[in-house]
Amino acid sequence: MRAYFDSSSLAKRYIKESGSVEILTILRTAEEIFTSILSTPELLSAFNRLRRSKHLSNSLYETIKRELHDDISHLNIIEISNDVVTKTIECLETASIRASDAIHISSAMITACNYFISSDKKQAEAAKSLGLKVKLI
Numbered sequence: 001m002r003a004y005f006d007s008s009s010l011a012k013r014y015i016k017e018s019g020s021v022e023i024l025t026i027l028r029t030a031e032e033i034f035t036s037i038l039s040t041p042e043l044l045s046a047f048n049r050l051r052r053s054k055h056l057s058n059s060l061y062e063t064i065k066r067e068l069h070d071d072i073s074h075l076n077i078i079e080i081s082n083d084v085v086t087k088t089i090e091c092l093e094t095a096s097i098r099a100s101d102a103i104h105i106s107s108a109m110i111t112a113c114n115y116f117i118s119s120d121k122k123q124a125e126a127a128k129s130l131g132l133k134v135k136l137i
Contacts, residue, residue, distance in 0.1 A: 040072055
């Protein structure tokens with residue numbers, strides 16, 4: 001299976017919550033895993049919010065950050081190319097979504113993945129309406 005993970009689903013790899021076990025299973029069993037170059041800053045932004053609100057200790061944040069950087073080196077990272085921008089504009093003109101969500105969706109479309117994995121219900125609905133097979137976790 002070729003799977004595209006948006007940042008909301010990848011977060012479950014690092015923060016244990018509902019859906020984390022399923023995310024870990026897909027990450028272990030997928031033949032190819034894709035994500036956007038946006039995922040790293042989006043994830044670090046979310047983890048920093050948790051750290052600032054004291055839901056994540058500084059040491060745990062540093063551990064997660066190290067793990068993320070190690071993991072990213074094993075993923076297929078989709079750059080924001082002209083093709084991605086063109087497809088993103090098409091997504092924005094078709095679905096009522098944020099630009100960052102459209103970048104993830106268009107990146108998944110370009111990779112021709114079997115599944116778009118997301119934990120964001122609105123983004124998942126938009127991805128499905130745009131023709132992607134979606135796993136909402």
